[in-house]
Amino acid sequence: MTPLRRSTSLSFILLTLVFVVAALIAGCQPDAATQQEKLIRIGYQKFGSVSILKARGTLEKRLNPLGYRVQWVPFPAGPQLLEALNTGSIDIGHTGNTPPIFAQAAGSSLVYIGAGSPKPQTEAILVHKDSPIRRVEELKGKKVALNKGSNVHYFLVKSLEKAGLRYQDIQPVYLPPADARAAFAKHSVDAWVIWDPYYSAAEVDLGAKTLVNADGITSNREYFFATKAFSEKHEAEIDILLDELKKSAAWFAKHRQEAASLLAKQIGMDVKAVDRAIRRSDYGIETFQPAIVSDQQLIADTFYDIGLIPKQIQVKEAIWSKGIQK
Template identity: 45%
Template structure:
């Protein structure tokens, strides 16, 4: 009996067929600004899967929320997002599970202000307009930063903007500050007269999370393990080949090499175990978003963590 991964089906991304001639396809969702684009570019997973009689179909997504929607629809088996899209996926009852987690990349996440801004510390954000992507890791970062300064979310004027739109508004002076992640942080520092008011240190870990449909994770754990192994291998390569990594990512992201270099030098690629501490990090995000009425119900994130 041959396992056939069928893409684009309702809810379930894989099925079993007795036809040994059927092609076996694993569909992976990725974003340009993430570790899976490195894996895709290196081609090592494709080669390994081909040796096992499988092929890999790569689907690009502009944002994490769109990727988890595809996970919900069953049009991908596996993907990577930031720390907030899985919260929304769970709130929407998406049949998925966390299967892996990356190292914290808090250094490249933060709140930026113009170099000549009168905003010198977090408390100065009161009554200011801050641009960030709604429901993103930056949204959570803003909430935690305000909390640290003794302010409330209602003390600022939020401007819900994509990183690109926030950059334009920042340069035009229509927002006072913006919260974003690398390489947009680095590019703003280098080219838009911006400086970090604070990084994510002590506020958010801003991790990569690797997710899969429940069907794929439960029925094909060997495939999940292989994918994670190859992510780890490609991460090792990325950490030890910064020059080649910059050459790879700059044209893909259409961002200058100096910004990419600054970004990759202040993060570590790789996978670590999902610990109780990491589960608690995700639980806090879920709790904060529920309190802010960003998600409609309370969540227990342990319910969607893969049990080994």
């Protein structure tokens, strides 16, 4: 064999070995899709059923043996959480009743996978402890802080309507909770529409007065969501999540003081404020009955009528097929 042919043969053998080794290495590594399937990313807020579930650590005990790792991602409010869900940054999350209306109107691929029990006493319109405002009617022309698109948005609209005012009669100041609290503390706004535990913290820390809560105005349910793609591939995992949420709700009903301690530590808030919020909270997971869907549809229709969303939507189109009760 000539030196040239010998060199060519050796090169061919070495190149073949490189491909073989590369193939073996690739075969030992899980592909990106497999890695993605083994990670469940859950968005959560400072308060609610998902926060309690996270604090208890029971979901991991169910999913870890199946090869899944749970990643918890915090959010200041529902609109931000659902934006992350829409972009695929998380797989599952929870919000109040209003954020999914804005998200669906914007074309989000979210699906409702569960509904919580009503909690109307956990959101309110607050005024300063020295405020002369005593009635909702007196908010006309006033600056009112709220997180745009959050659960309190609908509550504010209906509260004004009940008082004979239009949304255009106030000056809405759109701020996330932390910024809204700062503005409220400085008296830069006249009122603040907010939910627990920020609501209870404002009462404890700032002496804020409740002008009106949502009792008799809106149900203020908590809802649970997944991306459409995740719901189609992970039905069993969603069933486990909902089952653990139900168990956490049952545990909460019997261990409110312990729940307050767990949440206070987890969210870095004074236990006195958290305990106050806990005492007016109620948790439970319900199947999507037609009445719940109609309640959400009413919010969607209201927002379209007053121009807060650009098009009419059908809430039932975003309900997980397994989650609705005929």
